Amino acid sequence: MGLEFRGIEKNFGGEPVLRGVDLTLETGKMLSVVGPSGGGKTTLVRLAAGLERPDAGHVTIEGRPVRLGEISVAFQDTPLYPHLTVLENVLFPLKLAAGRSKNAGDKTNRRRRAHQALEMMRIGELGPRRIHQLSGGQRQRVGIARALVRDVNLYLFDEPLAHLDPALARVIREDLRSVQRQQGFTMMYVTHHLEEAFALGDTVAVVKDGMVEQLGTPWELWNQPATRFVGEFLGSYPMNFVESPTGKLLGFRPEHCLVRSVPSASHGGTSMTDGIRTRVRVTGSSFLGEETLLDVESESQQQWLRAIVPSSEKVARAMRGEWVELSVPPGRVHEFDAKTGNRVLAS
CATH class of the missing domain: 3.40.50.300 (P-loop containing nucleotide triphosphate hydrolases)
Known part of the structure; x- marks a missing residue:
């Protein structure tokens, strides 16, 4: 050694x-x-x-x-x-x-x-x-x-x-x-x-x-970030965190967000089974070249989130105030203990 x-x-x-x-x-x-x-x-x-x-x-x-x-x-x-x-x-x-x-x-x-x-x-x-x-x-x-x-x-x-x-x-x-x-x-x-x-x-x-x-x-x-701090520290933009209806702290990276210009008919909170799907309102955007950073606000939690999308997609040009759908695949959602910040489970 x-x-x-x-x-x-x-x-x-x-x-x-x-x-x-x-x-x-x-x-x-x-x-x-x-x-x-x-x-x-x-x-x-x-x-x-x-x-x-x-x-x-x-x-x-x-x-x-x-x-x-x-x-x-x-x-x-x-x-x-x-x-x-x-x-x-x-x-x-x-x-x-x-x-x-x-x-x-x-x-x-x-x-x-x-x-x-x-x-x-x-x-x-x-x-x-x-x-x-x-x-x-x-x-x-x-x-x-x-x-x-x-x-x-x-x-x-x-x-x-x-x-x-x-x-x-x-x-x-x-x-x-x-x-x-x-x-x-x-x-x-x-x-x-x-x-x-x-x-x-x-x-x-x-x-x-x-x-x-x-x-x-x-x-x-x-x-596989072991703690909330690691998730926040890594990357050009920190990991997003939201609280699930059951009180769990869910983390996901801006790079792993999928954003649709037209929200689906059914939407709602967060689920460790289905990943994350929620309706959000665009509050700003930053053109980064091949990618665009979207600042969005959660409808259900009044929480600020960030998503990185290809600049070639229509949603990258979403106007301020426009409603879109943000989703995260189950495999990209990480669960942390809300009190200790330690990783509990990756779904």
Whole structure:
């Protein structure tokens, strides 16, 4: 087993930051950790790196307690040394290791590994340049290459692409994912961007208020949210929630709504047997290109809902105040406990 957190408790100034965290990352796999700010994501990185110690529980790498020499870390603002070239920046951790250990390899081997790390991030030609000659994206690639140059059991990344243009960040993360798969590296990647977490992680942990809301594959999180929060957090638009006539809390995604321009003769509330079918009034719309976001108001519950429909459909051009029918297939409706917010049943 690669990385394990077991029963982790961590407090700062008497305030709980992590509460009973259990996480597992298999060797050779990539774990994405995602969640809102202040949820404890960076603290998990620092614990895995050995920079902090848990107040309770334990962290192990390959079944052993964390040792600094076994991990490599790239933070959001990993400093680069302006007086060194790009190649020298990437070489720096290897030189430090050589000073501490006789097994760090000779100078030729270290330079070879540094060049390989630069090539992994597709910046091999930048080796002779100084840091001030680089763009923001190139600097981030250098920081990641410096983390990858070390031969360790675990690589940790704490939002290294947070300040980059989304298009540039997408390219770099695709390269990082490719490197991880080709080399079989064990990686943990922290981000507050869901798209980034899904694109990178074999598994994804959703963290909120120091607790793991759900750990699973991207497919599992999207199709089987374990809590109401996970359903609300995932996606460009949060999950809709309505209360059924029996008091159950039903959740469904805007993407899974079917909207008809002409309401059927029979309509009504919600049913876990028949899915959801209700009459709604259009209150607004937003053209998103291939899709259109409809804001609607439930007739029976006076509740605001959202539906995403193909822009090519007539209903996408429904006027404000127009009544339409909204339905959700049974397999797309999720049931949650109204008090705890935990998933009860998917129909």
